[in-house]
Amino acid sequence: MVASEPGVDYAPLFYKDLEHEKDKKLQMYKGRFDQTIKLSDNGKEIIYKWIDFLPSAQKPIIRSAPSIILYSDSSKKGGGGVNSTNNTDTQGFWDESEKEEHINILELKAAILTIQALAADVSNAHVRIYMDNTVAISYINKFGGKSVIMHKLAKDIWWWCKDRNIWLSAAHIPGKDNCEADKLSRQVNEDMEWKLNPEYFKMLEQKYDQSLYPENNSGQSGNSIADCSIMADAGMVQRTVTTNLCSIIHSTKTSNTNTASRSNKTASHSEDAAGCFRIVREQLKDKGLSEDTVQIILQSWKKSTAKQYGSYFRKWLLFSSSKNIDTFNPSSVKVLEFLTELFNQGLGYSAINTAKSAISSTCNLINNRDIGNEMIIKRFMRGLFTIRPALPKYDHIWDVNKVLQYISSLPNCTEMTLLQLSQKLTTLFMLLSGQRCQTIHLLKLSDLHICKEQVVCQVSELVKQSKPGLHVKPMQIRRYSADPKLCLVNTSEYYLTVTSKVRGSEHKLFISTVKPFKAVTKSTISRWVKQLMKESGIDVDKFGVHSCRAASTSAAAVKGVQLDSIMKAAGWSSAKTFALYYNKTIEKSYSDVILSGT
Structure with missing residues (x-):
């Protein structure tokens, strides 16, 4: 072994x-x-x-760069963690017995809870976690050690990672630089830590129907922040906009361990996964709307939007609750006070604009109050842009020919590994369709229709730009006989043949390259494309995978493709979107331009 x-x-x-x-x-x-x-x-x-x-079993010769970056820390009060990749965090408090444990054990526990809370939906990825405790780092990187307790903890997290094909690496960060995680580990909300006397609770059980306590019959809020909403939801407790606000905010259950996990990442489209939107649900129901009607209304927020809003809406709920502000009909002054607080915390224009949109969206829904269009709010945002402008990430784009020439130099599909074939096909889809990584990730086998001359892909799921009367047009990509290695149709046919032997009942187009060969996540596809871009000579530290969309559409514009054709292919309804965000100058030297005409 x-x-x-x-x-x-x-x-x-x-x-x-x-x-x-x-x-x-x-x-x-x-x-x-x-x-x-x-x-x-x-x-x-x-x-x-x-x-x-x-x-x-297998092992790469060169380990890919981490695609998920986490930070964790522990104090004698609790543990905290941050996912810097998607700007989410989690925290929890130790029970009395855990507080007596050695700090090395608590540091390792905090790391485990951070990974399980903030990388819960990650698979086929390299996750890097930064910690300021060298002993805990060693136990992770060495798969255990001599301490029985810490060895078991390290082993448990590695089995968890193995089941998801996650490679975990731990690295050191000085304590003075691990500020966010450290702060989360020391923040204690006393309102969330309570327990009924078990004897009195048994008396209540005997006197009242246990259905009053739908999720727990222990009489305890739990050792987790996630459990604190149980009594707040009981019928005998009054529920108003502010009375039980903290319990509503932290109601999402994310862990069955005895430590808490409050993760912004768990905020999602549904009410069960996004506790911070429960108060919106209650407000709608107070208007006399049925549960079914409310559920439909809440689906008006796309999953990605709900995730973005969730973090800032939670902050707004806490802010408005602490200052006795009407959450859904605040004065402009109070909204500006909140946005200024975010500014003082170091947030930039884009983040604060998202926070403003989250407040405006919910206030508009409940009270028909369009806060975002109030003149003083608009002036504040203009001033904010002047101080901390959100400028385009880049003003030029890489040349797609660099990637295409590299793909053309690769061996034939029959000589490629499944990983190489997957990287090639996903990159060709990104460049030849002008679509987002999200759209490529959503493709199903039933969406592909390959005929003699072309492949037609009709995306059957909703994408970012989907709205009533508008959906992404079918992708039509013709065979390319001039260079079969660049032909997406040929590559798709061979990929389907190879994967048909291992995919079983999996209906998604792209599957993992190792057992159990299940559908991959969007981040996996992004990592595949990024690796091929890097091998092609593209500066991936500067240009992310989303730059493929700008590179593709900009190249089409340079080569004379009509604007309406570009908009149709990319799924844009406005030419302004292309002009502002995607139409970039292609990065070429003077000599390259001269030689291209020879």
Whole structure:
């Protein structure tokens, strides 16, 4: 097992426990290697797992750069974590017994909870977590160690990562630079930490129907912030805009562990996943609307928009509650006070504009109050833009020919690994369709229609620009006989043939390149495209995967494609969108332009 580690990911996860058993027995037999050792039940189980795992095991020669960046920290009060990739955070408080544990153990627990809360929907990715505790870092990177408690914690998180094909790496960050996670680990909301006397609760159970307590019968708010809303939702507790605001905000359950997890990332489209929108639901129901009607109205926020709004709407709820402000009909002065507070925290124009939109959107829904269009708010945003402008990420774009020439230099599809084939096909889709990574990720097998001359892709799910009467047009990409290696139709046909042998009942077009060959996430597709861009010589530190859309449409414009054709292909309803955000000068030297005419 040890000898196989250079070619097998997660190998230490299997042999570390066996090494511990060996060391324990050697100590018992005073170092005599000629003694027979009987494996424990755990050791036998590991051997069986190893036998099942080994045939599909592999390990990359060069590990890809992390696609998810996390930070975690712990204090004697609790633990905190931050996902800097998507600007989400989580925090929790230790119970009394945990507070007595060594700080090294608490640091490792905080890291585990951060990973499980903020990377819950991640798979097929490299996750990097930064910590200021070198012992906890060592236990993660070495798959365990001598401490029984910390070894078990490290092993648990690695099994969790393995099941999701996540490679985890831990790195050090000085404590003075780990400010956000440290702050979250020390913030304690006393209102959320309470427990009924168990004896009195039993008396209540006997006297009243237990249905009054729909989610818990322990009489305790739980050791988690997530559990604090249970009593606030009981019928005998009055619910108003402000009375139980904190419980509404933190009602989302994200963990069954005994420590809390409050993650902005868990805020999503549905009310169950976005506790911060529960108050909106209650306000709509107070207007006399039925549950079904309210549910339909709440779906008016797209999932991505709800995630963006969730974080800032939660902050607004806390702000308005602490200052006794009417959440859905505040004065302009109070809104500006809140936005200024965000500004003083270092947020830029884009983030504060999102916060303003979250407030305006909900106030407009409940009280027909369009805060975003009030003159004083508009003036504030203009001033903010002057101080902290949100300028375009880049004013020029890379040349698609660099990537296409690199793809053309690659071996034929029949000689590629499944990973290389997946990278090639997703990149061709991005460049030849002008679509977002989200759209490519949503493609299903039933969306593809390949005929003799072309492939037609009709996206059957809603995308960002979908609205009543407008949906992304079918992608029509013709065969390219001039260079078969650049032909998306040929590549698609071969990809379907190869994956048909392993995909089983999976209906999504793009699947993982290792077992169990399930549908990949958008971040996986993004990572595939980014890797091929990097190999092609594109500066991926400067240009992200979304730049493919600008590179593709800009190249089409330079080559004389009509504007309406570009707009149709990319799914834009306004030429202004292309002109402002996507039509960039292609990065070429003077000599390149001269030589291109030869």
